Amino acid sequence: MPLKRMIHHKDKNTTLLEEFFKKYFQIKRELPPLVVVPSAYSHVTEKELSDFGAKMVIYANHLLRSAYPAMRNVAETILKNKRAEEAEEYCMPIKEILNLIPGTR
Secondary structure, three states: OOOOEEEOOOOOOOHHHHHHHHHHHHOOOOOOOEEEOOOOOOOOOHHHHHHHOEEEEOOHHHHHHHHHHHHHHHHHHHHHHOOOHHHHHHOOOHHHHHHHOOOOO
């Protein structure tokens, strides 16, 4: 697997990011592909990032940030009702979870 470089830029303004990509590709030797994590600049599309030169976009931060409010909602529902039945509507069916695990079918 080829080496990759990851960029995690904290500024919502992508001017510096775009300038970095331009300078990176001006180097006259073979360089590893660039990976970006658009946590701060979520308004930028994958097409724009690709046009800058990014070869991969990772959205892991957004998945984690969305999971916590969902888990808190289920926990509050269970605490309020003193049981899990009312929280079922927010949960993935157990059969679907088992289908994600190799060898359980």
